[in-house]
Amino acid sequence: MTYKQNHSDIREGIDKLCQKFSGEYWQKCDRDHAYPIDFVNELTKEGYLSALIPEEYGGLGLPLSAGAAILEEIHKSGGNAGACHAQMYTMGTVLRHGSKAQKEKYLPNIADGNLRLQAFGVTEPTSGTDTTALRTSAKRMGDRYIVNGQKIWTSRAEHSDLLLLLARTTPLEEVSKKTEGLSVFLVDMRQVLGKSLTIRPIRTMMNHSTTELFFDDMEIPASSLVGEEGKGFRYILSGMNAERLLIAAECIGDAKWFIGKATSYACDRSIFKRPIGQNQGVQFPIARAYSQMRGAELMLSHAIELYDSGENPGEEANLAKLLSSDASWEAAEMCIQTFGGFGFAEEYDVERKFREARLYQVAPISTNMVLSYIAEHVLGLPRSY
Numbered sequence: 072m073t074y075k076q077n078h079s080d081i082r083e084g085i086d087k088l089c090q091k092f093s094g095e096y097w098q099k100c101d102r103d104h105a106y107p108i109d110f111v112n113e114l115t116k117e118g119y120l121s122a123l124i125p126e127e128y129g130g131l132g133l134p135l136s137a138g139a140a141i142l143e144e145i146h147k148s149g150g151n152a153g154a155c156h157a158q159m160y161t162m163g164t165v166l167r168h169g170s171k172a173q174k175e176k177y178l179p180n181i182a183d184g185n186l187r188l189q190a191f192g193v194t195e196p197t198s199g200t201d202t203t204a205l206r207t208s209a210k211r212m213g214d215r216y217i218v219n220g221q222k223i224w225t226s227r228a229e230h231s232d233l234l235l236l237l238a239r240t241t242p243l244e245e246v247s248k249k250t251e252g253l254s255v256f257l258v259d260m261r262q263v264l265g266k267s268l269t270i271r272p273i274r275t276m277m278n279h280s281t282t283e284l285f286f287d288d289m290e291i292p293a294s295s296l297v298g299e300e301g302k303g304f305r306y307i308l309s310g311m312n313a314e315r316l317l318i319a320a321e322c323i324g325d326a327k328w329f330i331g332k333a334t335s336y337a338c339d340r341s342i343f344k345r346p347i348g349q350n351q352g353v354q355f356p357i358a359r360a361y362s363q364m365r366g367a368e369l370m371l372s373h374a375i376e377l378y379d380s381g382e383n384p385g386e387e388a389n390l391a392k393l394l395s396s397d398a399s400w401e402a403a404e405m406c407i408q409t410f411g412g413f414g415f416a417e418e419y420d421v422e423r424k425f426r427e428a429r430l431y432q433v434a435p436i437s438t439n440m441v442l443s444y445i446a447e448h449v450l451g452l453p454r455s456y
């Protein structure tokens with residue numbers, strides 16, 4: 072990888088750790104739709120999930136490039152970081168906007184693995200991509216907030232203690248701009264689960280532990296509010312670039328896995344008395360996938376460098392996410408084609424990784440929204456929404 076800070080020690084450590092979790096491990100989790108608990112525990116034990124938590128709170132205090140290196144290597148090994156990546160991309164919101172008391176209360180416990188911050192509740196069934204139209208409300212009543220509403224696609228909620236929640240604290244009709252009146256809360260779900268909070272799993276085409284959440288007069292302490300009331304949309308937006316970069320790193324890892332698998336299969340598989348990889352019809356898609364991955368990796372590297380130097384690189388983060396998710400999807404398509412029929416057999420992991428790679432065209436941000444950002448915010452084309 073070409074990030075300025077390559078983090079080769081972290082990469083080697085992750086590679087070694089991932090070797091303990093074979094294709095069979097991931098196949099079984101996938102088949103049973105099971106949370107890869109042993110894998111997550113091992114990552115936590117080795118301190119990798121606390122990479123972005125400052126040292127004063129018990130974490131490793133590393134830059135985003137380290138988080139990206141961890142996630143990339145997990146995906147490159149054939150695993151999937153979807154079970155735990157949110158701890159990294161929600162961290163920025165807590166670090167930048169959380170109070171000292173919140174940080175002191177939660178971060179050391181997250182760093183040592185006693186608490187998980189893996190759930191991020193933004194999307195709702197009726198508002199979808201149009202975040203400011205969300206309907207979940209949080210009303211202040213003395214020293215508490217009362218939350219009512221529903222979220223969808225809140226991944227890992229069943230395996231998380233804490234939830235970073237976006238809710239409306241001032242009704243849409245009473246704000247001058249629709250981006251105002253939204254607030255972020257750090258909710259301790261252990262207090263309310265099974266009472267005023269219901270979590271319902273959603274089965275999906277890949278194993279992602281995603282859920283629906285229902286809030287029914289859910290009471291949370293006022294101290295759950297992150298930063299100032301009404302400024303939550305801005306806080307969530309400020310974390311989006313980090314999220315895009317971390318997801319792009321996972322896509323680069325996936326692309327490398329697909330390219331590696333296809334290359335060795337094309338050399339080993341002999342048909343018509345010669346390796347299939349001797350045919351240019353098989354070689355060229357692999358070479359093209361490699362070229363696309365390298366181009367995307369360069370953009371990602373550049374964007375991460377800007378981010379770690381203190382900039383908020385909206386253009387580069389969006390470009391990196393677009394190019395990387397396209398590169399991983401093209402590589403997935405190439406890989407399944409290279410494997411022929413065996414690409415569809417569970418034991419080769421190609422079909423599983425193929426299903427997993429598809430998600431990143433839609434979540435956490437769909438390709439259309441990234442293109443819209445580039446068209447309207449970078450190129451200055453007229454706003455479409």
Ligand SMILES: Cc1cc2nc3c(=O)[nH]c(=O)nc-3n(C[C@H](O)[C@H](O)[C@H](O)COP(=O)(O)OP(=O)(O)OC[C@H]3O[C@@H](n4cnc5c(N)ncnc54)[C@H](O)[C@@H]3O)c2cc1C
Nearest residue numbers: 191192193194199200224225226279433434435437439456
């Ligand atoms: C497995 C999975 C895990 C997820 N995890 C989380 C999570 O942990 N937390 C969370 O908050 N969310 C999560 N999401 C939600 C995810 O971020 C959304 O699915 C995604 O942002 C798209 O929103 P939507 O599904 O509501 O699509 P919609 O908003 O309904 O859009 C449908 C399609 O129309 C397109 N579209 C809509 N409006 C426009 C427009 N103006 N211009 C062009 N195209 C447009 C979209 O790009 C999309 O392709 C997850 C989703 C999935 C599938």
